[in-house]
Amino acid sequence: MSAGPLRVGVVGLGRLGKRHAENLAYRVSGAALVAACSPVEAERTWARDALPAPRVYDDYHALLGDRDVDAVWLVTPSALHAQQIIDALRAGKHVFCEKPLSLDLAECERVIEEARRYPQLQATIGFMRRFDPSYRNAFEKIEAGAIGRPFMVRSQTCDQNDPEGFFVRFAPTSGGIFLDCTVHDIDVARWLLGMPKAKRVYASGVVALHEGLREFGDVDNGVAICEFEGGRIAMFYASRTLAHGNDTGSEVIGTAGALYVGRNPRANRVEIADASGIRNECTPTFFDRFEEAFLCEARAFVAAVREGRQSGATLADAMEATRIGFALRESLASGRAVDL
Amino acid sequence: MSAGPLRVGVVGLGRLGKRHAENLAYRVSGAALVAACSPVEAERTWARDALPAPRVYDDYHALLGDRDVDAVWLVTPSALHAQQIIDALRAGKHVFCEKPLSLDLAECERVIEEARRYPQLQATIGFMRRFDPSYRNAFEKIEAGAIGRPFMVRSQTCDQNDPEGFFVRFAPTSGGIFLDCTVHDIDVARWLLGMPKAKRVYASGVVALHEGLREFGDVDNGVAICEFEGGRIAMFYASRTLAHGNDTGSEVIGTAGALYVGRNPRANRVEIADASGIRNECTPTFFDRFEEAFLCEARAFVAAVREGRQSGATLADAMEATRIGFALRESLASGRAVDL
Amino acid sequence: MSAGPLRVGVVGLGRLGKRHAENLAYRVSGAALVAACSPVEAERTWARDALPAPRVYDDYHALLGDRDVDAVWLVTPSALHAQQIIDALRAGKHVFCEKPLSLDLAECERVIEEARRYPQLQATIGFMRRFDPSYRNAFEKIEAGAIGRPFMVRSQTCDQNDPEGFFVRFAPTSGGIFLDCTVHDIDVARWLLGMPKAKRVYASGVVALHEGLREFGDVDNGVAICEFEGGRIAMFYASRTLAHGNDTGSEVIGTAGALYVGRNPRANRVEIADASGIRNECTPTFFDRFEEAFLCEARAFVAAVREGRQSGATLADAMEATRIGFALRESLASGRAVDL
Amino acid sequence: MSAGPLRVGVVGLGRLGKRHAENLAYRVSGAALVAACSPVEAERTWARDALPAPRVYDDYHALLGDRDVDAVWLVTPSALHAQQIIDALRAGKHVFCEKPLSLDLAECERVIEEARRYPQLQATIGFMRRFDPSYRNAFEKIEAGAIGRPFMVRSQTCDQNDPEGFFVRFAPTSGGIFLDCTVHDIDVARWLLGMPKAKRVYASGVVALHEGLREFGDVDNGVAICEFEGGRIAMFYASRTLAHGNDTGSEVIGTAGALYVGRNPRANRVEIADASGIRNECTPTFFDRFEEAFLCEARAFVAAVREGRQSGATLADAMEATRIGFALRESLASGRAVDL
Incomplete structure (x- = not known):
């Protein structure tokens, strides 16, 4: 270089x-x-x-x-x-x-x-959560043994409801909620659990608000379980209909503790005390939530190219997330668990 | 009377x-x-x-x-x-x-x-969470329409790890983690979602610490999805191995908002700021967490008898929770979704 | 007995x-x-x-x-x-x-x-905060050395605004905001700082909403500093006009950490996520906040009488709190620091 | 330009x-x-x-x-x-x-x-808190009337203890804790309260850990009250000795609500659940806390110069903050309230 x-x-x-x-x-x-x-x-x-x-x-x-x-x-x-x-x-x-x-x-x-x-x-797929400072901090804590052996991840990608249902128009090509949203959580789970191999998944979901999704076999709220080899497991939740903002976060449970990333999607450091109680506003979109992650991701890519090493999710990681996402979609359609 | x-x-x-x-x-x-x-x-x-x-x-x-x-x-x-x-x-x-x-x-x-x-x-089964002041407050908010139409419950019953694994001795008769712990969450989900009928469940789990459970087909961390009729759904998590205390809580998501009950199992109103950060201690056991619920439950039963009306979970509610719990156990054993 | x-x-x-x-x-x-x-x-x-x-x-x-x-x-x-x-x-x-x-x-x-x-x-004055489980927990942590040597207390007694200004009618006999409200914080500060002797105080305040207080020389928001011997100090805040509820709490700062009691006056374990953000409701009155404290106080008094020992604040404690409260009132009136 | x-x-x-x-x-x-x-x-x-x-x-x-x-x-x-x-x-x-x-x-x-x-x-003094996104958000909420008429500010500048007491060496030239630290809070209070004129101050403080400060008449924990014209008031706290990190924040109380900025100095979005409870780590230094503020401040200065308008604190603002800071120092030394 x-x-x-x-x-x-x-x-x-x-x-x-x-x-x-x-x-x-x-x-x-x-x-x-x-x-x-x-x-x-x-x-x-x-x-x-x-x-x-x-x-x-x-x-x-x-x-x-x-x-x-x-x-x-x-x-x-x-x-x-x-x-x-x-x-x-x-x-x-x-x-x-x-x-x-x-x-x-x-x-x-x-x-x-x-x-x-x-x-x-270098060929990298942009799973930017790996570069979010809080996710990275959690990853480093796990590496350092802070929670013992991690065995469970609960992770969610939830968007604030768009009353106009803009995303419904993309339903034909988005691949459905699991391939569009949960794919991030799948990558997070694999990354935080030490890259285990997936064994079996089950998925379900409901249409809470956007009836237009039904014709594409899609849902606006999806849930899933993914079992990995080695006694590790993940639960996923994806939503297009939250009232309070983009609420994207993850929890990792280990034998000696647990870590939460983003349990409250607070927009900033302000709290408001008024007749409705004490509240914080929430990050409206994933842009607001992951602004710094996108930047860190870019810096990491550039540094990695200059140093001749891989950074972030490989093509193989991306393929594996897609493979699991497909199985979730199949499970949603069939109502049956899908072995991988 | x-x-x-x-x-x-x-x-x-x-x-x-x-x-x-x-x-x-x-x-x-x-x-x-x-x-x-x-x-x-x-x-x-x-x-x-x-x-x-x-x-x-x-x-x-x-x-x-x-x-x-x-x-x-x-x-x-x-x-x-x-x-x-x-x-x-x-x-x-x-x-x-x-x-x-x-x-x-x-x-x-x-x-x-x-x-x-x-x-x-009067014949009542003691699902005391229905009487916990915070759960009751959430129920009343839902009734009042605060979150629109509720369609999803995420609920967990998680105990602090007992290093001596006392509960392993009860594994032969406890019915397993879903019938012993999750049965509370099942009742909560039914109660908060308007008593829908269950259609299908899927369950999975891992043994994180207590190997002695394996011979009974039980796990110390279990997860499950339960689909109800009418586009409603629940996710459950039960654990015997948490490091930080009894962490029992629920989340109800509706079309216009969401409610969390007990998201942080804080022991009291004290926060400690020291070199490790800012923290609150957690309720060590369900006794500590539900002390007031047990009392309110007793008061409600007595009042109900005196007023000649039903209060709390009926025998039919208890049977339905058991029926779903059995299906979860069957799913855990088979690795397949179970229709109800 | x-x-x-x-x-x-x-x-x-x-x-x-x-x-x-x-x-x-x-x-x-x-x-x-x-x-x-x-x-x-x-x-x-x-x-x-x-x-x-x-x-x-x-x-x-x-x-x-x-x-x-x-x-x-x-x-x-x-x-x-x-x-x-x-x-x-x-x-x-x-x-x-x-x-x-x-x-x-x-x-x-x-x-x-x-x-x-x-x-x-037994003769005891009802400073019930000493019996609130969270205050007691903080006291015990201090006794156990959790924060090193405590040297500062920040404490507040703040009521939700009563638009009808009921308390204004009591202004002629209440003794003013410091003797009516802050007297609790004075006792808390003395108790948590090891009963030091007060040296000097300064107080100030404003009428934010209840103009009727002016004729009695009272305010609806008062602040004060109280210096004790031995390098210990307290800051007080009292309000009659908060929008969000009764917000009564204390902070103790020591050489190795700090403790907060009641930093967020949450009404219960429920959080609400909706378009306004994520919030908890607040305890509306000190009755709601200190329900358990009043009960524990009564239990402690009864136990103390039966065991023939003092419990809670003595008459001397009450007199000392009053003495400091008077000095605060004098400082408010004069705009000068008052030596004790 | x-x-x-x-x-x-x-x-x-x-x-x-x-x-x-x-x-x-x-x-x-x-x-x-x-x-x-x-x-x-x-x-x-x-x-x-x-x-x-x-x-x-x-x-x-x-x-x-x-x-x-x-x-x-x-x-x-x-x-x-x-x-x-x-x-x-x-x-x-x-x-x-x-x-x-x-x-x-x-x-x-x-x-x-x-x-x-x-x-x-353009001549601007760097009170960077005015550019911190959370402070700015609070300022905008106040401007929009979210808390009615603001009448009180409580604000603090608290550093994590440096066991080596590096700052003690600067004590001869720093001007003391109020001119070095509280000057930020003074500017924040003036800014959030609508630039009122200060009338009277009182200050006190203790040496909790750094005995070397005594010879310069300085303290490592200082508290103060500042009364402004128009029924507005501020309380300040400055510390050099916190155990948990840089804890810098402010509270603004108005007739219809209150705003908190930075009530918990959380380092990031990670929470840790382990045997000690549930905690977040804290920002270690003001560099970590105000990283974004420094950047926004620079952007604002550049934009202001290019647009030919003032941005941030003027020389007059800085002089007024210094004037109040001097009065606080005088009050600390004399034990008397100081009129401005």
């Missing part, structure tokens, strides 16, 4: 893409945002205005041909991820890609196989 | 029996503890010393023959409950009986059938 | 008097409520209906003549306390008296002098 | 200076760190290594002569602040200066007078 900064090209400039672009442009030391790509004219205009003079592309392959780009940062629609990763690796670029790797297991395998040919290139 | 107090005979004077006896003797207005029964000499001596001059029996049927006893309060081994309830009803006594009604469903039905013949007699 | 219960006569049956009467009648083992006294007809009727057949008096001296009364429990207007205590002692009765001992220091001294002649009689 | 970034020169590269320098170099969009100045060789070396190629000076006046510097950022010893601000203004530079403006009131006035001659130049 040269002494200069890692030159990154961001691909996809939607809401999350913009955040990644700004982080890489202004807040990640060791990185330089040199290129941005979007098929949307307005997004390219934004890139020209808000970012420090990157080259702006409307075509992914043009960006891949830019020799000044060391790494691509994919914040594109899920269906494109697999091929875009492969193309990036073939073009000699490191790849950071938002989750999921793919909603097709065969495709996941294809990407993994291809990546094996480029051991010198 | 006469204007005088309800005259109660306590049967069984183990740890929990003693607490019930003291509550009824000294803290429940409208009740008089007039009799106590135990086959254990030391417990009868305790009754003579600590209680206000009750008649002390070593034989249950002798107590049933005492015409000054209006109601019996059964705190006896589970295997005796069913027949003792039947005998009490036949002797014309109201009955309060600690959970479970029975670990045999046919026996449950036999008791219910018998009880139908004595509509003037 | 005979083996029988302590026979108590309650004097004064207002709101707090009724609570004491019920506690002594039904919830304090070792006590028998045998007499009740009130000049108010309606209160005597209540006593006949709600209590277990006590003798009911309309005249205090008639109750003092009742030879079956071992102890009197004074819940009468403050101005009567001193003389009633003296009369009770002269009649050979133990005395429990609600705070304050007196708002006249010379009168305090007179009572203390009189009490010295009856060393066999 | 040109369209380019604000070109900043940082002066003083101690621990806090380094943080400011890094923020300005890498995290503040709209700013460019173009110069750094320190008389310490090691610090200049750090600047060359860690910062993006600034011009590095060992002499302040040389930096002032650099025409590419638009603004200076003073993180120098307190005694230098006043003259350095004056020199910067005379050199045509905007000035950000860490608190305090000066520990000499005449000098404060001299700076203010000089600054009046340069109305086009």
